[in-house]
Amino acid sequence: MEEAESETGCCMQQSGMEETMKNTELRRHANDVRKGIITAVHSAKAGHPGGSLSSADVFTYLYFEEMNIDPRDPDKEDRDRFVLSKGHNAPGLYAALAHRGYFPVEDLKTLRRLGSYLQGHPCMHIPGVDMASGSLGQGVSAAVGMALGGKMDGRSFRVYTLLGDGEIQEGQVWEAAMFAGHRKLDNLVVIVDNNGLQIDGKVEDVCSPYPIGDKFAAFNFHVINVADGNDFDQLRAAFKEAKETKGMPTAIVMKTVKGKGVSYMENQAGWHGKAPNDQEYATAMEELKKAGEALCQK
């Protein structure tokens, strides 16, 4: 047994239980990402916490385990690409990038400030951001183009893109899906954050996209349904299966909880695009602090 300092600042025992240790470490990072989201949105007095929190675990998984990336060399040629098609969840992406070392965590407090490089939706001058996004439906087309370009150039990088379940009501998503399936882009993974809510209510009430997986399958995608997209074992299994899939793109449709990790935000459409006030900020940070302490005891 040897002691190791985790990046999140608490000590843990290394044992033979590698996978459990990995998950605990990932959960600590995800908890830090959630703190970053709340801090950024509170500081900006604007932004989108709900979907950022539902995706905090997949952001963490992608940047801390799945993708071939190097924060010290954000533009390296063979890096895997990530496109946040649901660009309004920039606070989640920025918090993951900051905690992964692309830029100082402290800068998250400048979200949406005049003159800050961290604006409300992703821009390509931000270290680690591969594509500007925010107009729902468009990012996935850019990701498909990147995957096609990679194939044409005989390169080995993979392309990941994250969409919202409200976003997939956009027709452009299905045009992109048709083309990706047609061109057999097995270097492409389309992830749908199925948190069940969009800006003004339940996706099934506004315009139902269900069954989501069947629609991607109709466009010749390999479909993986993840019952709990806030669970690292399930995410790991899904991304492994995606990597092993040849001759077709993969769609990972993951069920998540919007607002995950902050009790009063969970499953509440009202927290889609609203900042916590000072009192709500203090409550959220206290909850996350306790969650972090509980993980340190593991």
Ligand SMILES: Cc1ncc(C[n+]2csc(CCOP(=O)(O)OP(=O)(O)O)c2C)c(N)n1
């Ligand atoms: C083309 C376009 N129309 C409308 C909007 C405004 N808008 C921002 S977020 C959002 C709802 C998205 O819901 P969902 O995709 O489910 O996101 P999540 O729940 O993951 O936050 C809308 C309508 C936009 N950004 N782009």
Ligand SMILES: [Mg+2]
């Ligand atoms: Mg949603």
